[in-house]
Amino acid sequence: MKETRKYKFGLVRILPDLVSLNFSTLLSLPGLFSMGKSQKKRAMRRHNPMRVPDSHLPKGLASASETSSKTEAILPIIQKMQGTDAAERKWACVAVSNLIQNDPSTRRLLQGKNIVGALITRLTDSEEEVVIEALGALRNLCIDGGYDICAEMYNKSILVPLRTFVPKVSTTLSQYLDGPQNAPENAQKLVYEFADNLITVLWCLSETSNKALAAINDMKLTPFLMSFLAAREKIPLAPVTAAAQCLYVLTDDNYPAIADVRSDGGYIACLMSILNPDENSVTMPNGKSADCPDPRVVTLRVLASGILRNVSPIPPPSAASAIDVDKDIVLPQLQPVIAAISLPDASASALQLISQQEATPNIEKLSLKNTPKSDHKSSAEIELERLEGRLRTVQLALEILTGACATLPDPEPEANVPSGQNEDGEGEGEDGDEDIAEEDGDDDELPADIDMAVDRDEGMDTDTPTTLPTLVEHLLALIQPTTLSFPPLATPSPHPPTTSALSAIHVAALECLNNIFLALARTTASSSSRSAAIADAGGRAVWHAVWAALGAVGTQTGLGQERRRAMWEVAVGVLWGVASVCRGSLDPNPEHVQALMALCDSASGSADTDAQLRVKCIGTLECLAMSMSPGPASVQANATIATYLLSMLPSPSTPVSPAGTEPMLQAAASLIDIYSDEGAPWDANFRAGGYLERLAGGVDGVKKAVRAIDRRKEGGRELRRRGEEVRDNLVAFIKYRKDLRLF
Structure with missing residues (x-):
């Protein structure tokens, strides 16, 4: 998030008669400060980006051969897949599925041997069983391999044969539904498994690139996918859930699919019926997924909620057009899902199943005499997959909830602002302080009377009790790492999917x-002092919970530890929001200050993600520097933070900021905020440290940096605008402080 406090340009020049007021008083004048509105950040589409991560492995075929224990099996598979014997070709396809299971080294080795191209060739095989097994192997590669393998499949024209499969499956499905007694059970099973594999591959491909998505849009899959949802009571759950997952992805910010779903009232009615608690096929007893015989029942309801949210607002004449999807569907449906899981229990169960699996010898061999089966799994493996399915459903529910929270409205919408304001936020308010937290005066409990609006079209109603305290409580539980969450750097996970x-x-x-917290920040900024006090107290509890989670995550870096880094990157945004709500009331813990500085320094400042990480760190440090706690400790923390922020500014000897342009602008804005009130207890640092001269020495460098911002680059126009504001604010602030003559 790009968060910068705004000041009117040329304050001292425009308002010469107000120089006797402190700078923070000027900021409080109407029009001089605007709170930013949340911008919906485009989330990564992929629900399961890499089921078995492989970033810890060295690159190249040679290293893959060294780290794979199944190197000798690769050549026979490749040879038999291209042979003349259909049984051998089928065996080779099945073997691929078995070899890559939880084995990224072997998957990489097979990929280096063009296994993707070989399997795509088999999709046009003369033997039906070979085609079925080839598609199953490709499906498993999609799920385990992530974007790279999906992109390779698209580039090797996998959609050509897949297009021919869709009408065939559709026709067969209609025949089975019309006369199930006329089709043998094993034939139906094969068709449903084939449909599951086909839809899953299409789902994964649609997340690969805009080109792949456009090609899949051309296939007009909505009627095909909806036919599975409509027949969910008559067919197995697997293809139904796959169809819902594919439709959820296709309707994610993709207008062609959204329009297709909106165009048919029957589709909306079908999706709504999935959420009907009276339907036995989708009932979730007690609201807990653990009570359901199949976790995919819960997954289906979560996906239906996500699809309805993707296509909202639902147009009339559908009866659902009057429904507030976020408030009436998303929160009631998904909050029980995230509440029903205990991650420590899930981790303990996984470890127990892993020990059972290791104690059971694997007697299967890759031989034609004993052909491996795609579904040949031990009971422990099956239970591990079920557990993973529950966890992935919780992940999906969180993804949908995140989107709902990102579009919460401002507490008091401005008059005459059209509801269809552009998504980049122009005209919707400026860059405000990022995310904000809430909890009770205790560090361990959330206050019972914090309110959260979820209405996407109306202002926040801070008098109506909502589910925010409970929701935040569940989320805080879900951020705490378990034994299996982050294995040590040198120790691979005993079960990578979990x-x-x-x-x-x-x-x-x-x-x-x-x-x-960003939504709560806006509420707190415009609400009563009582609401602000509640948010302040609750924010301190969240602050401690987030730091506890980060302490458990640690700071290990290296290949295979990317999720540790992601935890810190996202958590700093939360901390910035909490600190903004609690501005002045958080005691700056020296360890927290040093950790934020170290994290900021670990980012290069060049890449956009690194620059954003630095901005978040700087914003959090700014809030910590403004602690109102009496005593020398807070004043010393202020000096430490100010010295660090000043080091990011250009100077006559260092005309280019070592931090990068955007972090440097945030540092300048933060310093202005920190020392905007000359009556603050920490202002002595400003005078004793000669900060005014240091700021003045950086003005020319700031001006040059702002002029160098390229408006043509993505985000360049907004960054240039912010840079010009910071530059003008800095000039006005320096003049203001000089006119005070406090030395």
């Missing part, structure tokens, strides 16, 4: 908290 799912949930929960 580790991937757990760490993804922690990050997703933080992202949801991030958006909730």
